[in-house]
Amino acid sequence: MRLLIIEDDRDAADYIVRAFRETGHVADHAADGEEGLALALDGQYDVLIVDRMLPKRDGLSVIGTLREKGVQTPVLILSALGQVDDRVKGLRAGGDDYLPKPYSFSELLARVEALARRRGGRGDEMVYRVADLELDRLSHQVSRGKEEIVLQPREFRLLEYLMKHAGQVVTRTMLLENVWDYHFDPQTNVIDVHISRLRSKIDKGHAQPLLQTVRGAGYMIRDSAR
Amino acid sequence: MTALGKLFRTTAFKLTLVYLTVFALFAVFLLGYFAWNTRRLVTEQITQTVDAEIGGLSEQYNLGGIRRLVIIVDTRARRPGSSLYLVTTNAGEALAGNVGALPPGLLEKPGWTETEYRRLEESEGPEHHALARVIQLPGGFRLLVGRDLDERERLYDVVLSAGKWSAAIVVVLGLAGGFFVARRVLRRVDAMTETTRSIMEGDLGERLPVAGSNDELDRLAVNLNAMLDRIEALMHGLKEVSDNIAHDLKTPLTRLHNRCEEALRTARSENEYRSALEATIEESEGLIRTFNALLMIARAESGQARDNMSEFDAAEVAAGVVELYEPLAEEKGLSLMVEAPSPAPVHGSRELVSQALANLVDNAIKYAASVEKADAESQVITVKAASEGDRVLLSVTDQGPGIPASQRERVVERFVRLDQSRSVPGSGLGLSLVAAVARLHGGELKFEDNALEPEATGPNATGLKAIIALPRGGPQGAG
Numbered sequence: 001m002r003l004l005i006i007e008d009d010r011d012a013a014d015y016i017v018r019a020f021r022e023t024g025h026v027a028d029h030a031a032d033g034e035e036g037l038a039l040a041l042d043g044q045y046d047v048l049i050v051d052r053m054l055p056k057r058d059g060l061s062v063i064g065t066l067r068e069k070g071v072q073t074p075v076l077i078l079s080a081l082g083q084v085d086d087r088v089k090g091l092r093a094g095g096d097d098y099l100p101k102p103y104s105f106s107e108l109l110a111r112v113e114a115l116a117r118r119r120g121g122r123g124d125e126m127v128y129r130v131a132d133l134e135l136d137r138l139s140h141q142v143s144r145g146k147e148e149i150v151l152q153p154r155e156f157r158l159l160e161y162l163m164k165h166a167g168q169v170v171t172r173t174m175l176l177e178n179v180w181d182y183h184f185d186p187q188t189n190v191i192d193v194h195i196s197r198l199r200s201k202i203d204k205g206h207a208q209p210l211l212q213t214v215r216g217a218g219y220m221i222r223d224s225a226r
Numbered sequence: 227m228t229a230l231g232k233l234f235r236t237t238a239f240k241l242t243l244v245y246l247t248v249f250a251l252f253a254v255f256l257l258g259y260f261a262w263n264t265r266r267l268v269t270e271q272i273t274q275t276v277d278a279e280i281g282g283l284s285e286q287y288n289l290g291g292i293r294r295l296v297i298i299v300d301t302r303a304r305r306p307g308s309s310l311y312l313v314t315t316n317a318g319e320a321l322a323g324n325v326g327a328l329p330p331g332l333l334e335k336p337g338w339t340e341t342e343y344r345r346l347e348e349s350e351g352p353e354h355h356a357l358a359r360v361i362q363l364p365g366g367f368r369l370l371v372g373r374d375l376d377e378r379e380r381l382y383d384v385v386l387s388a389g390k391w392s393a394a395i396v397v398v399l400g401l402a403g404g405f406f407v408a409r410r411v412l413r414r415v416d417a418m419t420e421t422t423r424s425i426m427e428g429d430l431g432e433r434l435p436v437a438g439s440n441d442e443l444d445r446l447a448v449n450l451n452a453m454l455d456r457i458e459a460l461m462h463g464l465k466e467v468s469d470n471i472a473h474d475l476k477t478p479l480t481r482l483h484n485r486c487e488e489a490l491r492t493a494r495s496e497n498e499y500r501s502a503l504e505a506t507i508e509e510s511e512g513l514i515r516t517f518n519a520l521l522m523i524a525r526a527e528s529g530q531a532r533d534n535m536s537e538f539d540a541a542e543v544a545a546g547v548v549e550l551y552e553p554l555a556e557e558k559g560l561s562l563m564v565e566a567p568s569p570a571p572v573h574g575s576r577e578l579v580s581q582a583l584a585n586l587v588d589n590a591i592k593y594a595a596s597v598e599k600a601d602a603e604s605q606v607i608t609v610k611a612a613s614e615g616d617r618v619l620l621s622v623t624d625q626g627p628g629i630p631a632s633q634r635e636r637v638v639e640r641f642v643r644l645d646q647s648r649s650v651p652g653s654g655l656g657l658s659l660v661a662a663v664a665r666l667h668g669g670e671l672k673f674e675d676n677a678l679e680p681e682a683t684g685p686n687a688t689g690l691k692a693i694i695a696l697p698r699g700g701p702q703g704a705g
Contacts, residue, residue: 193553
């Protein structure tokens with residue numbers, strides 16, 4: 001993945017750039033809005049990571065200008081303003097995802113990978129397959145091997161989201177936002193219980209577990225045999 | 227500033243002066259007009275009388291010549307209160323009449339004139355004023371007929387002096403009234419100023435005096451008092467928040483600091499460092515959550531979140547939250563029920579109301595699970611959403627330990643955790659957020675005993691019923 005990080009806080013930017021490079025990605029850095037806009041316009045990036053408050057040109061304006069010029073690169077907005085209406089503003093300006101500060105790198109990485117993947121385009125497939133697990137998005141049928149699995153509607157959407165991002169780490173907040181459409185942090189970790197229910201339905205009795213917990217980050221569905 | 231100087235500067239006094247000036251000008255104009263008109267009328271009357279006499283006398287002269295004229299003039303001149311008469315020859319020699327001295331050359335010009343004169347019988351003394359007409363009779367004689375103007379002047383004087391006196395009285399009374407009104411108003415404004423000064427000096431508990439007359443000043447005082455109430459509440463909130471931050475954020479920060487120091491001092495192996503770092507991250511995540519919750523509460527309380535409000539169905543919110551928490555409840559051996567007949571329209575933030583309800587359900591599950599009952603399996607948590615009159619009630623009923631009635635005010639305050647709940651993890655901000663969200667929507671958070679519910683009369687009929695009452699939205703509601 002080629003990433004551009006537009007962030008004026010030198011320490012934070014260095015940390016992100018280093019962390020992305022360690023995970024095998026190419027990351028460029030711009031320290032203000034103008035420089036970021038110029039780089040984003042001619043560089044071929046997979047995802048842009050844009051801070052909201054930037055010197056010279058603020059983050060939302062950078063995104064707006066890019067979209068006006070027809071640049072459709074997915075954008076993740078980083079912001080110290082974490083409230084619902086700030087998120088709405090950011091997404092309306094053309095952002096694709098929104099991550100309030102402070103965030104953990106694993107969360108950022110998971111979201112950036114999800115955005116890059118979306119661009120790659122698994123979203124349009126009608127049937128998702130991971131190993132012998134199959135999910136038909138049209139008929140809402142799920143099966144593993146020859147066995148049909150009956151899921152509640154929410155469980156279906158949970159599995160659908162996980163399978164759409166198969167092979168990628170999906171965080172709890174990503175699940176809350178995308179499957180439940182809640183943007184708050186429940187006091188108790190309710191997602192874990194939903195996951196273990198789903199796991200008991202798709203993995204129970206099979207030698208190869210597909211739904212895995214990634215410690216300190218989230219969950220991933222993956223064909224571990226490959 | 228002297229007391230009198232202050233009085234002169236008051237608005238009431240200035241207004242009094244303006245009114246007074248306008249009124250005095252008006253009165254002067256009126257009296258002037260009256261005096262002028264009186265004078266005109268008198269003059270007119272004199273003119274008519276003189277004209278009539280001249281007409282009569284000319285006729286007599288035409289009929290009987292100068293002799294007859296002289297006789298008639300003599301007769302008339304002797305009557306008391308008579309007009310002025312003078313008949314002269316062409317040379318100016320007086321033939322008859324009651325006029326003594328006249329300014330020289332007066333008789334040469336026929337027509338109307340206003341002149342000074344002396345009567346024949348008085349050789350000394352002040353001269354009088356008269357309005358007279360002179361005509362030339364055929365044959366060279368001249369006739370003057372006039373009327374004394376003293377009467378007219380007296381009348382004029384009377385009117386003028388009446389005017390002066392009444393103007394003086396108006397000014398004096400007006401000034402006195404102005405003083406009185408200004409003093410009265412000033413005293414109340416002074417009292418208000420005094421109070422505001424003591425408020426400025428830091429005594430936010432002071433309130434402006436209200437006279438009870440419901441006039442403008444009273445309404446101003448009532449409104450200012452309401453504003454002070456609001457400011458005091460906000461200040462109190464602010465102080466509480468800063469106290470909370472001091473106490474409840476410093477503690478975990480200190481813990482964090484200590485943990486790092488301890489790791490540096492004692493840790494030997496990589497594993498020890500790793501676990502110390504993991505604990506640090508966990509602690510800091512807790513801090514961030516607390517901080518977010520505080521910001522969210524502050525945001526809800528300041529009303530900023532009003533921008534993103536829309537119409538939504540509280541029944542759907544209830545169903546959604548129950549769906550989210552149902553697996554957790556089941557895992558803890560509780561049953562989570564929902565009774566939410568659609569629609570229960572609410573105008574507001576679906577996200578915030580969802581979070582508030584989630585907090586209540588979270589609490590209910592946490593505290594129900596904390597109770598060690600032999601038959602914990604049978605504990606039921608019920609989430610309800612229902613329209614009731616002009617309100618929508620979202621309630622969470624549990625069979626947990628409940629909250630003592632005396633503590634129910636306190637639990638919504640930030641960071642307040644009851645002694646009996648210290649063993650259960652939590653930040654002490656959950657209910658504060660619920661209360662803030664309810665207030666943001668113009669509603670409230672209430673607690674009742676579950677036992678008051680008629681249908682909950684089983685052996686476990688204790689517990690808490692937490693109710694978020696919101697104004698009903700939708701076309702029928704007030705919005």
